[in-house]
Amino acid sequence: MLIQTLVNGISLGSAYALTALGFAIIYRTLGIFHFAHGSVYAFSAHVAYSLITLVKMPLIPSVLLTMLAGGILGMIINFLIYEPLKRHASSGQVYMIASMGASIVLQNLIATAWGAITKVLVLPNLETSLYNIHHIGSAVITMAQLLVVIVTVVALATIALFSKSMIGLSIIALGNDSEVAENLGMKVKAIRYITLAVGSALAALSAVLVSIDLRAVDSAMGVPIMLMTIIAVIVGGTANFGAAIAGGYLIGLIKNFGIWAISAEWDNTLLFIMLVLVIMFKPAGLFGRKISKLGR
Amino acid sequence: MKRILSLALALTLALSLFVCGGSTATASAGTIDPSLEVYKIGCIFPMTGTIASSGEYCKNAVELAAEKINNSGGINGHKVEVIVEDSKGVPRDGIMAYKKLVDVNKVIAIVPTISSVVMALVPEVNAADVVMINTLAKTNDIVGAGPRIFSITIPTSGDGTYQGTFAYEVLGARTAAMLYVKSDVGISYDKFVTEEFERLGGKILSRDGHDGGTTDFRAVLTKIKQENPDIIFVESQYQEIASIIKQARDLGIDTQTMSFSSVLSGQFNEITGKAGNGHLITVSGYDPEENLASVQDFVKSYRDKYGAEPIIDSAMTYDAVMMFAEAIRSNGYTADGISQGLMDMPGYEGATGVIEKFNDRHVVSRPIRMQVHQDGKWLYYDEQN
Numbered sequence: 142m143l144i145q146t147l148v149n150g151i152s153l154g155s156a157y158a159l160t161a162l163g164f165a166i167i168y169r170t171l172g173i174f175h176f177a178h179g180s181v182y183a184f185s186a187h188v189a190y191s192l193i194t195l196v197k198m199p200l201i202p203s204v205l206l207t208m209l210a211g212g213i214l215g216m217i218i219n220f221l222i223y224e225p226l227k228r229h230a231s232s233g234q235v236y237m238i239a240s241m242g243a244s245i246v247l248q249n250l251i252a253t254a255w256g257a258i259t260k261v262l263v264l265p266n267l268e269t270s271l272y273n274i275h276h277i278g279s280a281v282i283t284m285a286q287l288l289v290v291i292v293t294v295v296a297l298a299t300i301a302l303f304s305k306s307m308i309g310l311s312i313i314a315l316g317n318d319s320e321v322a323e324n325l326g327m328k329v330k331a332i333r334y335i336t337l338a339v340g341s342a343l344a345a346l347s348a349v350l351v352s353i354d355l356r357a358v359d360s361a362m363g364v365p366i367m368l369m370t371i372i373a374v375i376v377g378g379t380a381n382f383g384a385a386i387a388g389g390y391l392i393g394l395i396k397n398f399g400i401w402a403i404s405a406e407w408d409n410t411l412l413f414i415m416l417v418l419v420i421m422f423k424p425a426g427l428f429g430r431k432i433s434k435l436g437r
Numbered sequence: 438m439k440r441i442l443s444l445a446l447a448l449t450l451a452l453s454l455f456v457c458g459g460s461t462a463t464a465s466a467g468t469i470d471p472s473l474e475v476y477k478i479g480c481i482f483p484m485t486g487t488i489a490s491s492g493e494y495c496k497n498a499v500e501l502a503a504e505k506i507n508n509s510g511g512i513n514g515h516k517v518e519v520i521v522e523d524s525k526g527v528p529r530d531g532i533m534a535y536k537k538l539v540d541v542n543k544v545i546a547i548v549p550t551i552s553s554v555v556m557a558l559v560p561e562v563n564a565a566d567v568v569m570i571n572t573l574a575k576t577n578d579i580v581g582a583g584p585r586i587f588s589i590t591i592p593t594s595g596d597g598t599y600q601g602t603f604a605y606e607v608l609g610a611r612t613a614a615m616l617y618v619k620s621d622v623g624i625s626y627d628k629f630v631t632e633e634f635e636r637l638g639g640k641i642l643s644r645d646g647h648d649g650g651t652t653d654f655r656a657v658l659t660k661i662k663q664e665n666p667d668i669i670f671v672e673s674q675y676q677e678i679a680s681i682i683k684q685a686r687d688l689g690i691d692t693q694t695m696s697f698s699s700v701l702s703g704q705f706n707e708i709t710g711k712a713g714n715g716h717l718i719t720v721s722g723y724d725p726e727e728n729l730a731s732v733q734d735f736v737k738s739y740r741d742k743y744g745a746e747p748i749i750d751s752a753m754t755y756d757a758v759m760m761f762a763e764a765i766r767s768n769g770y771t772a773d774g775i776s777q778g779l780m781d782m783p784g785y786e787g788a789t790g791v792i793e794k795f796n797d798r799h800v801v802s803r804p805i806r807m808q809v810h811q812d813g814k815w816l817y818y819d820e821q822n
Contacts, residue, residue: 252489257484257485355680361488405645406619
């Protein structure tokens with residue numbers, strides 16, 4: 142029971158960690174409260190559905206293409222919304238409202254393009270192996286769940302390596318002080334596009350993994366994940382990327398243990414109580430100042 | 438800067454309105470007289486938001502109904518137009534949609550869905566010259582809610598009680614776990630199933646509500662696995678039920694599961710596969726396998742037009758439009774006329790099977806079936822009249 146809850150929590154937390162890291166990269170680097178992140182997630186899930194179920198493309202190219210599509214959508218959002226606002230030195234609130242608007246428009250465009258009906262992501266060739274059940278002690282885990290955990294760890298390790306690269310360091314520098322970064326001759330505009338692309342690609346990766354695991358894809362699926370992402374980032378902390386990842390895993394575990402200890406009716410309430418407590422007593426987030434290996 | 442920002446915001450809003458806005462549908466007329474007044478039927482469905490999928494099924498169905506009516510000459514030569522407005526599944530937006538339909542489009546017959554929206558519309562309908570057919574709101578509060586409010590679905594007290602009885606007396610279950618969606622319908626099922634099961638002597642070990650649109654139920658199922666009940670009641674929306682059953686079987690839970698008819702969608706089998714075998718549901722009304730010409734005609738028309746399988750939401754809303762048309766045909770296009778027409782209707786054979794005459798509280802009675810899922814089919818198991 143305890144192990145099963147732990148397994149479930151880590152699997153769910155992995156998905157949250159990916160979206161939270163994507164959100165944190167965008168938020169910390171550009172200072173944008175990127176509400177459209179959830180819609181990028183939903184869009185990516187639909188792309189994955191089209192590639193895997195309709196086009197019947199193999200899994201790995203589907204995942205990579207979905208990440209590419211998510212990244213491109215992130216750049217389009219930057220081009221259409223954030224860059225014009227940047228040129229006019231708009232305030233953070235304006236960015237946030239514009240991002241909310243973009244999120245609503247995107248959600249409706251997804252419903253228009255793919256239909257609002259819940260779609261089932263079916264893996265024609267891999268179904269048997271991906272949905273096989275494995276035992277960890279008394280707990281069970283499906284291969285698809287395991288895939289979420291493993292791919293997330295690989296992705297997080299890749300991002301950690303990426304953060305040491307020139308582009309990664311540029312992203313961190315831009316987040317630390319955009320004016321200094323610009324004065325040092327960095328191509329800040331290009332870095333802004335790359336930031337949106339990387340952050341969105343992480344949301345896309347989370348979307349495709351979760352969709353394979355849970356099979357259901359619908360146009361409104363970005364809303365709950367966005368809520369959890371925001372809670373994860375605020376609870377974890379925004380001072381560095383590692384804190385957001387830790388926040389994601391924490392939310393996944395609390396959600397699962399909360400349901401076990403109290404009731405499924407109270408899982409979101411529990412998270413919001415924690416959110417309020419963190420904002421009141423640890424406004425920098427639980428891991429805001431402790432975890433600093435990734436990012437600042 | 439302000440001008441550009443204003444323009445950007447205006448464009449965003451315009452785009453939102455364009456995408457979210459209402460839509461109308463009419464079909465080409467057979468022997469329709471274009472000089473005659475167009476009879477309008479207003480539909481209030483969740484076209485966006487978390488339960489938008491239901492709205493799309495309903496919109497398809499009512500447009501199909503209008504097309505059928507118009508293709509056979511409309512109603513006494515009058516063209517029928519269905520106007521679909523978006524409730525987003527939220528009562529406040531449902532009322533806004535209603536006001537637009539009644540005040541702007543001058544609609545006098547409405548077909549809303551979603552229990553909370555339907556119940557929010559009850560005082561509005563009672564204060565106006567409008568007739569409402571409730572298709573899917575199973576909450577018991579709808580019974581006898583107003584002089585012009587009709588219900589073609591049986592309330593949760595009917596099949597909810599049947600579920601409790603069946604689980605205890607036929608299946609011999611003595612302990613149960615309850616999972617339900619936190620909507621009027623889910624809460625109502627939780628109440629009636631639990632009451633009946635406990636009245637007979639059964640014990641409900643846990644009751645867990647979840648939000649609509651939830652896809653990951655592993656946490657709560659892990660808890661239920663430990664409780665080891667004799668039966669799990671799953672009073673959720675169709676895609677949620679399928680996810681629950683699949684994830685329960687993955688976790689090694691072999692317990693008998695039971696739910697209501699919301700699961701009647703082709704996707705149940707796609708999500709659950711063999712894991713869905715043995716799942717029991719109570720059905721009153723739509724059965725796509727029913728050997729009745731009106732049912733098969735609807736299923737075929739829907740499939741031909743949209744290339745997809747209709748669900749119970751489609752069949753119910755389709756029948757509501759058809760019954761309105763029948764009532765208008767016999768008693769005229771006025772609120773009183775339609776209301777009387779519905780009351781006088783001896784019965785109706787439609788997409789949801791045989792609908793009996795409305796009783797004095799404006800509700801129809803229907804037999805309740807227990808059906809079991811087996812390899813993609815919903816087989817007959819038991820029936821309560």
